[in-house]
Amino acid sequence: DDFEPASAYTHGGLCPIRLGCTLGSPPRYHVLTKLGRGSFSTVWMAHDRVRHQNVALKIVVARSLRTSQEREILQRLSKAPRANVVQLLDFFEHTSPNGIHQVLVMDLVRPLRYTRSEFRPIFVRTVLRQIFEGLEFIHSCGIAHGGTLRSHV
Known part of the structure; x- marks a missing residue:
């Protein structure tokens, strides 16, 4: 089941995303399709207009403190990159009607x-x-x- 309950899209919850929208400041990541979801986030494939490559955007619920921990871990791992460890390419905040969401931009890996x-x-x-x-x-x-x-x- 790839659909979240409507109740997940309330203040402090998931970020509503429209296919075709562009995120980042300045606008940089053009959202192409949804890849999946987890307990605290949704993951989207987007085209990075600066790097000219497709990336994964992990958009975390607005109320989550886990994002900063995950970002710190990914930043630490990115200091010594390995071919078989996903890299954090960028991160930013996105404001939606549900709050402020951390967005982690990572390598796109095909499942x-x-x-x-x-x-x-x-x-x-x-x-x-x-x-x-x-x-x-x-x-x-x-x-x-x-x-x-x-x-x-």
Whole structure:
């Protein structure tokens, strides 16, 4: 189910986004499609008009303090970039009728569910090795990742 309840779009809640709108100041990120949602955010694919590439915009609920922690962690990880760790490219605040939302701009990564319908063992081993290398790097930076779910891969 990719739809949030209407009750999530109230003051302090999720940010209402229209496809085709442009976010940022100055306007820079042209929203193309919705990628998904979580407990505290929605994620959108947007085209970065400065970098000329597609990116992921994670727009967090207005009342959330978790964003600053996530932003700090992503900034720390970006100081020593790794190929198998998503990078924070930019961040900004966006004001909506529901409040002020933190927006995290990150690398766009295609989920595995769109890669292949059937996974061969060699492919699975390669992906798992990359996941473990990424987690090892994150742990070496003093960060514990508690959300290693199949839906996040």
